[in-house]
Amino acid sequence: MFEELELDADPAVKGWGAAALGADPLLASFTSKPYSPVRPHVPFYRFIHYPDLLDLRKAGYEIERFVPVFDQLDDARYSQAVRVHQLLHHHEDAPNPIWNPRRAREIEFDVRAALHRFGLSDVPSLLRRMLGRAFPDESISHLSIDLMNVFFWAALAQVARDFAWRMPRLNGYAEYLEYPSKFCVNGFSD
Numbered sequence: 001m002f003e004e005l006e007l008d009a010d011p012a013v014k015g016w017g018a019a020a021l022g023a024d025p026l027l028a029s030f031t032s033k034p035y036s037p038v039r040p041h042v043p044f045y046r047f048i049h050y051p052d053l054l055d056l057r058k059a060g061y062e063i064e065r066f067v068p069v070f071d072q073l074d075d076a077r078y079s080q081a082v083r084v085h086q087l088l089h090h091h092e093d094a095p096n097p098i099w100n101p102r103r104a105r106e107i108e109f110d111v112r113a114a115l116h117r118f119g120l121s122d123v124p125s126l127l128r129r130m131l132g133r134a135f136p137d138e139s140i141s142h143l144s145i146d147l148m149n150v151f152f153w154a155a156l157a158q159v160a161r162d163f164a165w166r167m168p169r170l171n172g173y174a175e176y177l178e179y180p181s182k183f184c185v186n187g188f189s190d
Contacts, residue, residue, distance in 0.1 A: 044134040045070045073151040081143040154181035
């Protein structure tokens with residue numbers, strides 16, 4: 001009377017993670033190795049809401065443009081976050097003569113104003129929202145907020161460089177905004 005329904009797994013499920021290696025996904029989920037082939041690390045920018053991707057695309061950018069910056073944030077270590085925190089919250093008795101976080105915030109608003117004039121006022125908000133997906137829910141802390149700020153400035157610097165031909169001052173702004181992310185990646189060894 002009732003026909004047997006053959007339930008085929010979706011090809012996308014068969015080709016990802018443990019199933020791609022021929023392991024049972026349920027058993028592989030109990031592995032203690034977080035970055036093994038059966039349980040690969042998936043970067044946070046793969047979980048961005050699709051409407052945000054469409055809005056970014058409508059503004060003339062693809063997510064791939066910002067993947068290097070997002071990967072740097074995804075690969076940041078705790079020691080780097082502590083040093084970035086010290087850079088952003090320096091004490092009055094030991095100021096940084098090269099870079100000032102208050103000046104970086106002022107430059108951020110100047111870049112936002114320039115992007116608004118060029119019709120890209122949504123791009124900074126979209127980038128900030130996307131970077132907010134890097135630390136979901138309970139994993140947010142003062143260190144992660146500092147990292148998000150630093151890599152937001154780096155992403156904003158990429159957009160500013162794209163429009164430096166219209167306003168040459170944006171090139172200098174981009175260099176200033178990018179300094180903490182370069183410091184985070186190149187400034188120290190762990």
